[in-house]
Amino acid sequence: MTAPLFNRMALIGVGLIGSSIARAARAQGLVRSIVATARSVETRARVAELGIADRVVDSNLAAVEGADLVILCIPVGQCGAVAEEIAPRLAPGAILSDVGSVKAAIVRDVGPHVPAGVHFVPAHPVAGTENSGPDAGFAELFINRWCILTPPEGTDPGATDKLATFWSALGANVETMTPEHHDLVLAITSHLPHLIAYTIVGTADELEQVTRSEVLKFSAGGFRDFTRIAASDPTMWRDVFLANKDAVLEMLGTFSEDLATLTRAIRRGDGDTLFELFTRTRAIRRGIVSIGQDSDTPDFGRPHEKLPPLPRPYMADGE
Numbered sequence: 001m002t003a004p005l006f007n008r009m010a011l012i013g014v015g016l017i018g019s020s021i022a023r024a025a026r027a028q029g030l031v032r033s034i035v036a037t038a039r040s041v042e043t044r045a046r047v048a049e050l051g052i053a054d055r056v057v058d059s060n061l062a063a064v065e066g067a068d069l070v071i072l073c074i075p076v077g078q079c080g081a082v083a084e085e086i087a088p089r090l091a092p093g094a095i096l097s098d099v100g101s102v103k104a105a106i107v108r109d110v111g112p113h114v115p116a117g118v119h120f121v122p123a124h125p126v127a128g129t130e131n132s133g134p135d136a137g138f139a140e141l142f143i144n145r146w147c148i149l150t151p152p153e154g155t156d157p158g159a160t161d162k163l164a165t166f167w168s169a170l171g172a173n174v175e176t177m178t179p180e181h182h183d184l185v186l187a188i189t190s191h192l193p194h195l196i197a198y199t200i201v202g203t204a205d206e207l208e209q210v211t212r213s214e215v216l217k218f219s220a221g222g223f224r225d226f227t228r229i230a231a232s233d234p235t236m237w238r239d240v241f242l243a244n245k246d247a248v249l250e251m252l253g254t255f256s257e258d259l260a261t262l263t264r265a266i267r268r269g270d271g272d273t274l275f276e277l278f279t280r281t282r283a284i285r286r287g288i289v290s291i292g293q294d295s296d297t298p299d300f301g302r303p304h305e306k307l308p309p310l311p312r313p314y315m316a317d318g319e
């Protein structure tokens with residue numbers, strides 16, 4: 001039997017992502033023990049009841065003591081302050097990571113607080129749902145999804161490799177890139193789609209000629225998909241847009257120009273322009289489906305998917 005990859009994993013925040021990591025790491029025997037923090041009495045009680053951590057505490061500082069893997073699973077806007085809070089107790093040699101949907105702001109806000117001898121390897125599992133909290137998580141969440149690592153220049157490659165092994169064992173495909181490139185890619189593939197969903201659902205809600213009950217009653221297909229995304233956590237997404245301001249504004253500029261072109265085509269009755277675009281976008285969707293990234297509803301629980309056999313033999317430090 002292989003030894004766990006890490007002795008003690010501390011999860012700061014145990015919502016959708018933190019609880020999914022806990023469940024999957026447990027199922028795979030990747031960590032010897034799990035300490036989780038939750039701020040409210042209710043969440044601590046619920047996490048204890050779910051049995052997804054060995055210990056649930058209210059202090060981030062106490063949680064990281066003796067941990068060789070610490071993962072911040074909290075909104076992006078909280079990461080800097082929490083890094084400052086836990087820094088004095090981070091163990092030498094530990095890996096400090098996160099799961100934030102934005103990366104340059106995390107490097108900027110967390111980086112300065114990381115003590116010498118602690119390896120800071122930011123990460124973003126590109127997997128999730130519109131749900132929040134410890135009950136929303138599931139062990140299969142990361143299977144066949146990407147996890148992007150954005151190690152700052154000078155990071156120990158051994159630490160990056162070890163975290164990559166961890167995410168692979170959770171079922172993810174791991175890729176490494178700069179934080180800035182990550183933020184640009186995610187601005188168009190994830191952040192802008194969420195902004196559009198929030199906008200369209202808000203617009204429908206404010207219509208005067210069409211009642212809210214009609215919107216709900218006739219929300220087949222397209223609109224219904226937007227309502228799922230627009231139900232995503234307000235705190236998390238407020239932080240994403242504030243933290244990835246520049247990349248989102250850049251993509252929004254291009255998007256607005258393209259929307260203006262379509263508006264003009266509709267006004268002028270220019271069917272060719274519409275048809276050409278819709279043909280191109282259909283091919284893009286079919287390309288995504290053919291490479292297996294076609295799960296329309298990520299909250300499906302994926303009962304048919306199993307955690308992968310462990311990718312390669314691994315040993316905890318010093319074993």
Ligand SMILES: NC(=O)C1=CN([C@@H]2O[C@H](COP(=O)(O)OP(=O)(O)OC[C@H]3O[C@@H](n4cnc5c(N)ncnc54)[C@H](O)[C@@H]3O)[C@@H](O)[C@H]2O)C=CC1
Nearest residue numbers: 013015016017073074075076099100101127128129132133
């Ligand atoms: N929801 C999603 O689909 C995805 C989210 N992410 C990222 O994961 C992170 C966490 O998101 P979720 O798990 O969805 O959120 P969540 O709302 O389910 O869980 C976050 C937890 O962090 C706790 N928390 C907040 N501030 C804290 C603090 N200062 N100290 C300790 N705990 C604190 C909250 O009480 C909550 O229980 C975010 O940075 C988000 O950008 C990444 C991929 C997908």
Ligand SMILES: O=C(O)C(=O)Cc1ccc(O)cc1
Nearest residue numbers: 101125126127128129130298
């Ligand atoms: O629920 C959805 O459709 C998502 O897009 C989930 C998601 C949300 C945020 C991320 O950073 C990554 C994935």
